[in-house]
Amino acid sequence: MTHSFEEPAPDRSLSDRLNRPLAVGNRILSKRLVLAPLSKLGNIAFRELVAGFGGYGLLFSEMAGARAIPHGNGHHKSGFMWRTGELADLVCQIYGDDPEEMAIAARRVEAEGFFGVDINLGCSVAAVCKHNCGAALLKSPALAGRIISAVRKAVSVPVFVKFRTGWRDDPEAAAEFGRRFEEAGADALTFHPRVAPDIRTRPPKWAYIGRVKDAVSIPVFGNGNVFDAADCERMLRTTGCDGVALGRIAAARPWIFAEWTEGFQPEPKIYGQTARELLKLLLTHFEPSLALRRFYKFAPYFAANFRFGHTFYSRVYRAKSIEALQAILTDFFSTPPDLLGSPNPNLFS
Ligand SMILES: Cc1cc2nc3c(=O)[nH]c(=O)nc-3n(C[C@H](O)[C@H](O)[C@H](O)COP(=O)(O)O)c2cc1C
Secondary structure, eight states, rough: OOOTSOOOOOOOHHHHHSSEEEEEETTSSOOOOEOOOTTSSSHHHHHHHHHOOOOEHHHHHHOOOOTGGGHHHHHGSSOOOOOOGGGGEEEEEEEEOHHHHHHHHHHHHHHTTTEEEEEEEEOOOHHHHHOGGGGGGOHHHHHHHHHHHHHHHSSSSSSEEEEESSSOOOEEEEEEEEHHHHHHHHHHEEEEEEEESSSSSOOOOOOHHHHHHHHHOEEEEEOOOEEESSHHHHHHHHHOEEEEOOOHHHHHHHHHHHHHOOOOOOOHHHHHHHHHHHHHHHHSSSSHHHHHHHHHHHHHHHHBBBBHHHHHHHHHHHHHHHHHHHHHHHHHHTTTOOOSSSSSSSGOO
């Protein structure tokens, strides 16, 4: 179905729900819709693009290794890059397996002026888990608890924990993680209800979000497969979660926060403008070859907006220089793209 731009604005009740203030630790969020951490995708340039549209409560950075953070100087490989103007709403996600290193990293994050720090207990990619970090720590809940306690003691800014169901498909175990993390000092949880070995193939079990929410008294952000306003409303209503963290849909539609919380109505020309603006911002923050690689990362998610979207990203991947990519964007958007009502999640990885 082709998207009609005369569709009614999202249900008023969704924006009402998302615009209710939420206390997290010693701070108040004005909106309950946040950008989930997205490695390589949620980079400084992409966040500047999202910030231009607004409408979010917080942005979570891509994950940064705790060991590198104390020496980080904004180098692109560390994932530890930010703009001063975004710090008030930016949470830095860190990963590591050593409580002391995580505490030192968290202190630096606080000293730089971030809104808060997020502990990654959810990433299940092999490169992270083989170092006993991310979701691997869900196999060692006592160590995960010690990491959270150490970070809690080290900083006074809000401490978030992002986690998955665990390595067994057991909602009670997920609820138990939530209780343990709250006890260890977390101020808020982001819960992605998939078992760790499932990267993102099977649907997340949203009912487990309700189980975690019932087990704790701190705010819980639900996460996983929220692709349209109806999904978002349903996640909030059926799980009782306090807010929603958006991942891939935000890459497809960086204005989604403004659309759902502020009634922003995108016009068809937004697609071409957004692609060009992202490339411009990537070139501001990165050298050209990295800017190109970061655009490749974004392309399949953005392509999901278009009928026959694979033609968009396969053309983008063929561009081997910034000039070639610019020419492809000019050509692709010279005629209005054929838009889908909701992005095609088959193009999401
Ligand atoms: C490209 C990509 C990178 C990701 N990087 C991170 C990360 O650095 N830290 C993390 O906790 N989760 C990471 N995730 C998981 C997302 O934060 C989120 O939990 C997941 O995509 C499900 O939400 P969604 O269905 O809204 O995309 C990543 C996901 C994707 C697709």
